[in-house]
Amino acid sequence: xxxxxxxxxxxxxxxxxxxxxxxxxxxxxxxxxxxxxxxxxxxxxxxxxxxxxxxxxxxxxxxxxxxxxxxxxxxxxxxxxxxxxxxxxxxxxxxxxxxxxxxxxxxxxxxxxxxxxxxxxxxxxxxxxxxxxxxxxxxxxxxxxxxxxxxxxxxxxxxxxxxxxxxxxxxxxxxxxxxxxxxxxxxxxxxxxxxxxxxxxxxxxxxxxxxxxxxxxxxxxxxxxxxxxxxxxxxxxxxxxxxxxxxxxxxxxxxxxxxxxxxxxxxxxxxxxxxxxxxxxxxxxxxxxxxxxxxxxxxxxxxxxxxxxxxxxxxxxxxxxxxxxxxxxxxxxxxxxxxxxxxxxxxxxxxxxxxxxxxxxxxxxxxxxxxxxxxxxxxxxxxxxxxxxxxxxxxxxxxxxxxxxxxxxxxxxxxxxxxxxxxxxxxxxxx
Numbered sequence: 001x002x003x004x005x006x007x008x009x010x011x012x013x014x015x016x017x018x019x020x021x022x023x024x025x026x027x028x029x030x031x032x033x034x035x036x037x038x039x040x041x042x043x044x045x046x047x048x049x050x051x052x053x054x055x056x057x058x059x060x061x062x063x064x065x066x067x068x069x070x071x072x073x074x075x076x077x078x079x080x081x082x083x084x085x086x087x088x089x090x091x092x093x094x095x096x097x098x099x100x101x102x103x104x105x106x107x108x109x110x111x112x113x114x115x116x117x118x119x120x121x122x123x124x125x126x127x128x129x130x131x132x133x134x135x136x137x138x139x140x141x142x143x144x145x146x147x148x149x150x151x152x153x154x155x156x157x158x159x160x161x162x163x164x165x166x167x168x169x170x171x172x173x174x175x176x177x178x179x180x181x182x183x184x185x186x187x188x189x190x191x192x193x194x195x196x197x198x199x200x201x202x203x204x205x206x207x208x209x210x211x212x213x214x215x216x217x218x219x220x221x222x223x224x225x226x227x228x229x230x231x232x233x234x235x236x237x238x239x240x241x242x243x244x245x246x247x248x249x250x251x252x253x254x255x256x257x258x259x260x261x262x263x264x265x266x267x268x269x270x271x272x273x274x275x276x277x278x279x280x281x282x283x284x285x286x287x288x289x290x291x292x293x294x295x296x297x298x299x300x301x302x303x304x305x306x307x308x309x310x311x312x313x314x315x316x317x318x319x320x321x322x323x324x325x326x327x328x329x330x331x332x333x334x335x336x337x338x339x340x341x342x343x344x345x346x347x348x349x350x351x352x353x354x355x356x357x358x359x360x361x362x363x364x365x366x367x368x369x370x371x372x373x374x375x376x377x378x379x380x381x382x383x384x385x386x387x388x389x390x391x392x393x394x395x396x397x398x399x400x401x402x403x404x405x406x407x408x409x410x411x412x413x414x415x416x417x418x419x420x421x422x423x424x425x426x427x428x429x430x431x
Contacts, residue, residue, distance in 0.1 A: 002202050002205070003042065003091075003198060003202050035168055035170035036168060036169050038170065040191065041195055041198055042198065043097065045191050046194065047099070048087075048100070048101050048184075048185065048190065049098065049104075049105065050105060051105070054105075055100065055110070055111065056110075058090075058098045058100065059110050059114045060114075061095045062090065064094060064095065065092035065093055065095030066092070067092065067118070068092070068120070068121050068143065068201050069090055069091070069115055069118050069120050069121065070089075070121045070201050071088070071089070071090055071120045071122050071132070072088070072123070072197050072200070073085040073131050073132055074086055074087040074089075074193060075131055077177075078275050078277065079179040079180075079274070079275055079278075080179075080273055080274060081269045081275065082270075083131050085102045085131040085134070085135060086101075086180040086181045087099060087100070087101065087180055087193055089196060090197065091197040092118075093201075097194050097198070099190060105135075106135055107135060108135045108136045108137050115139075116140075117141060118141075119141045119142060120139035120141070120142045120143070121200050121203075121204045122143075122145070123146050123159045124146040124147075124159075125146075125227055126227060139228055140228065141228060142224050142227060142228050143208075143220075144223070144227060145159070146158075147223055147379075148208070148211060148220050149162050149207065151375050151379060152207060152210045152211055152216065153374035153375055159171065162207075163203055166203055167202055167206065171195055172192050174192070175189045175193075208220075214374075219412075222413060222414050226410075226412060238259075239262075240258055240262035240263065243282045243285055243286065244282035244286075245282055245283055248290065249289050249290065250335070252333060252334070252335060253332055254290060256324035256331075256332050256333055257285075257288060257320070257321050258289045259324070260320040260321070260323050261288060261320045264320045265280050280317070281304050284303065287303050287304060288317065288321055292321065292325065293321060296315050296318040299321070341387065341388055341391075342355075342387050342388060342390075342391035343391075345387065348391075355390055357429045358390040361426035361429035362389070362422075363386065365426050366386060366422070369418065369422060380418065381406070381418075388409065389402065390427070393405075397427040399424045402420050402423055402424045406420065
């Protein structure tokens with residue numbers, strides 16, 4: 001019996017069904033029943049494991065379990081520096097659910113080894129895998145229920161929406177953005193975290209059946225394999241350029257102010273282990289860059305540097321501004337990062353009308369095929385790959401050449417099979 005079936009039998013875990021909403025009624029000719037709220041984990045909230053002995057017990061229990069392993073991680077985005085995990089949740093047949101505190105147990109490599117080649121079931125895997133990798137957890141195989149939902153054609157692919165539409169249960173949504181570095185973690189948060197993996201394997205099984213029925217299961221397997229095999233993302237080049245509001249900053253010396261203040265803020269945030277936005281907001285950095293104040297008194301008059309900021313802090317930020325003001329011209333940042341690909345599509349008509357025609361034809365063909373296959377365009381083939389292909393087509397523009405081009409740019413075999421004929425035709429479009 002599955003978790004979902006046992007949950008349905010346990011009357012203590014649900015409340016009476018209510019009348020379906022008008023929105024539900026529009027989804028089909030029959031009135032859709034209201035989702036059943038999940039109020040408690042079926043076996044209760046497990047204790048949070050934060051010691052070596054407790055971890056050893058979890059390792060033994062999960063090693064003896066069977067089948068896929070549901071995995072989730074909670075971070076403290078917006079509260080702490082970086083994206084480390086502050087809680088790891090797992091569930092497996094024969095093992096039940098487990099909650100692990102990565103602060104007390106920062107190395108989960110023994111658990112990773114005990115799971116061996118078991119398939120991990122995650123929702124939006126690319127979000128959790130980096131922080132899990134930091135604590136020694138890396139899957140050999142995985143199933144991503146969010147990506148499966150996209151390939152299956154679901155319009156809403158959040159975990160709550162998927163569990164509701166596929167399994168008929170309503171998950172609590174109130175604690176997703178809380179400060180998971182809080183210790184001790186409140187019981188309602190732990191309940192929420194446990195329920196996040198309660199039905200994840202049931203969701204995986206239902207989605208697998210749906211994908212197989214649609215003839216897309218092999219596509220999903222190729223996508224999951226690519227995620228599992230992907231190396232860690234390299235550090236961002238010039239991360240200060242991602243400051244919100246950066247489009248307002250046009251002059252190179254103003255850009256240098258953003259770079260200097262961003263670097264100071266990042267060092268402070270890392271030292272204090274808090275979110276950079278809690279040290280100084282992006283909007284304040286941009287205001288300082290645009291105003292280029294010559295003294296702390298002038299800086300204090302700008303938005304974001306109000307009366308609650310002490311003199312020492314103001315002088316610290318003014319020093320960053322002064323460093324940027326004093327830089328020689330050759331050390332100022334360039335306006336924009338060097339292009340590593342084609343120019344923005346809006347410029348194609350002037351720069352290369354033939355390329356613009358190819359891109360227009362390719363986009364129209366990809367859009368139509370994605371609609372026919374009932375999946376998002378970006379999952380059929382990445383827009384960046386299409387742009388690169390249309391800007392500099394391979395010699396001859398044959399199907400074989402296009403196939404090779406797509407493979408070199410990371411397209412999976414199923415994507416190549418589906419898109420090569422239409423993209424090859426698009427490359428013959430004339431301006």
